[in-house]
Amino acid sequence: DYARRCAPYLVSGQVVVLHPGNFGGSIQFKQILEKEGKGNITVAETECLIYSCRKKNPVKIWIRGYKRSLRLAAFPSVETRRVLEFLRHAYPYLEPAANVLETGLSNPNPIVHTPLMVLNAGRIEGDEDFLFYWEGMTPAIGRTIEIMDEERLAVGRALGLDDMRSIYRQDRDWFAYQGGTGSNIYEAHVRNPIYQWSVAPATFDHRYLTEDIPFGLVPLEDLAEKLRHPAPTVRAIIHLANILTGKDLRREARTLADLGLDNLAVHQLLDYVDSGSRQLVEV
Amino acid sequence: DYARRCAPYLVSGQVVVLHPGNFGGSIQFKQILEKEGKGNITVAETECLIYSCRKKNPVKIWIRGYKRSLRLAAFPSVETRRVLEFLRHAYPYLEPAANVLETGLSNPNPIVHTPLMVLNAGRIEGDEDFLFYWEGMTPAIGRTIEIMDEERLAVGRALGLDDMRSIYRQDRDWFAYQGGTGSNIYEAHVRNPIYQWSVAPATFDHRYLTEDIPFGLVPLEDLAEKLRHPAPTVRAIIHLANILTGKDLRREARTLADLGLDNLAVHQLLDYVDSGSRQLVEV
Missing domain, CATH: 3.40.50.720 (NAD(P)-binding Rossmann-like Domain)
Known part of the structure; x- marks a missing residue:
């Protein structure tokens, strides 16, 4: 460590x-x-x-x-x-x-990367490279990310974090001065010049799943359960990522219990x- | 009706x-x-x-x-x-x-079509056509289908249906005489000449989701719950398909309750x- x-x-x-x-x-x-x-x-x-x-x-x-x-x-x-x-x-x-x-x-990576990986699984395993954001992001994947984001913000509100930013707003705050634009998650990613260079991973054994899930999505799922705010989209993505990676990413995660905070x-x-x-x- | x-x-x-x-x-x-x-x-x-x-x-x-x-x-x-x-x-x-x-x-369509749609979501919404089975099927998607199939067979066993065939065996029984081959779901689909002609849908508003989920996966989820055999992969795919189609496919489903059999x-x-x-x- x-x-x-x-x-x-x-x-x-x-x-x-x-x-x-x-x-x-x-x-x-x-x-x-x-x-x-x-x-x-x-x-x-x-x-x-x-x-x-x-x-x-x-x-x-x-x-x-x-x-x-x-x-x-x-x-x-x-x-x-x-x-x-x-x-x-x-x-x-x-x-x-x-x-x-x-x-x-508030790290947007788990919320953005993991559905992009899972909902592009066929292409990631396929023969051709593609641009992760500019080609992998689609309107329906954008909506999926927005729904996961809403699950995340609900957990934040339950913790009194009323000033937490949606990923879309956060992205604008970070990148507007560099040309970030668009009116939703999908547009923000396919139009932001910052994102144009990212080639998609060619394997599921990649930090977009193996880091973002145990240190991002699983703690979120964990908190959502503790606070009784269901996060079914987060749960679905973790479940499918476990299958795609062939790992139990929940077991590798940093949980409230690991921090001595579960009770x-x-x-x-x-x-x-x-x-x-x-x-x-x-x- | x-x-x-x-x-x-x-x-x-x-x-x-x-x-x-x-x-x-x-x-x-x-x-x-x-x-x-x-x-x-x-x-x-x-x-x-x-x-x-x-x-x-x-x-x-x-x-x-x-x-x-x-x-x-x-x-x-x-x-x-x-x-x-x-x-x-x-x-x-x-x-x-x-x-x-x-x-x-035992209709294999819901178990095969729906993860192929969900795990290729980015490509389905993308600009280029692709072959649904020959290009859309990958080893990890094949494993996902096998895990869903195991959830289905567990429900069958709980109903005393011990002779239900895995999708892989069923596929071989149906198509071996026409050239079906391969030793798992993935290989069976990318090698079977029967499957080579299917072009993938270009929309989520397609029977692979709008029929296969309400008349296949949701009844399976429903039975799995009744029999207390968790089917988390079936559940995850239904949840994501609802988001991708923008519909509540559970509400459109034929359930045990509709048939008067829930009690x-x-x-x-x-x-x-x-x-x-x-x-x-x-x-």
Whole structure:
């Protein structure tokens, strides 16, 4: 685990930013640092990577987009302002999120990549390459993504995260200044020049499923169940992705139980991400 | 409804064969005839259409395959032998099914067509035509179909239908003599010359979803729930097909409730399809 490997080199008072955290990333990171005797490190996370980029080779990255209005939260959230003031010297467009539940639920990758993979499964396994967004995205797949997004926002609202952005709005906030356009998820993807270069994966053993499901969709399904907000589209996509990859991605996932948070009531969960203090929540 | 329109022209003692019945077709047909005062008509159904064909224009059908070993059942099953003896003059390769639950669950179309549609959704909405089986079928889609098939066979076993064939075996029984080959669902479809001519639909508003789901998958889901044999893959495909078509295909479905059979115990259901007698089952 990264946190365990980093621990010996971290100095009291330092700030670690997970970029992005995925769901629960900074909670888990902080918990591990505490176990390693490094409780005095501040951990924060962004909702997504600030760059749109591809690794071209081990020492070269092709950056083709840069997100404005990317949100960040510290764990605990009482530290968010301080981390943000510091980071804005380098990244002036960063904005605060309510807490790490918001950043954890706001990575659009799981919601966008996974239905694009599943609903293009035949083509991904087929012989010809295709452009993941510009050719793989269709109106009906866009609608599927919007329905999954609504399931995600309902979970956010149940956690009091009323300011969470739809993926469509988030995309516009990030990319409008670079030419992002369109009036729904489908149009936003087939018209945004940032997305034109992405060639679709040729295998299901790809981070669009093997990362986005265990660290994005499964935690969302998990929370939806805990909060009794059914997320049938999320569930259907996870189920089919398990079949396509031949893996049990639910078993590889970071769940509320892994973070020791499965037995908390909602207000205890919110207390914990705000204060970071276990005393408040251990009953 | 066809049954209502046919009723005035049917003569006592006549045999009506639904070709195919889809799930519950002959039960519903017979029930309507009884209401119309034509209780003395025998109704039977096959598990699928005996021909592999396409309508080319209103007066022309292109038949490119002919199924051997197609199963038929009468409702009630006590009539199956008699109907079969008669029909074998024209269709010598027909075989008996245990009852209309078996024929109803044995149409392979819902299990094969629907994941092919859903997992090729992007391509179906895309600009280029493709061959539905020869290009749309891939190893992972074949595995998905096999898992759905296992969910279907589990429902059959729970109904005592131990002789139900897997789709793969059924396909071999039907087409081996015409060149059907391969050792799994994927290979059977991409190698069978019968399948090479099918161009994929260019819309989701197509019988592969709008018929196969309400008259095939939803009744299967319905039975699976009644019998407490979870069918998560069937459920996932129905859910995504609803989104892709923009319809609630569950609401358009023929369910156990529509047939007045939702409150029966399994042995009562089996009594009913064997004897056709409501007296035995009304408690």
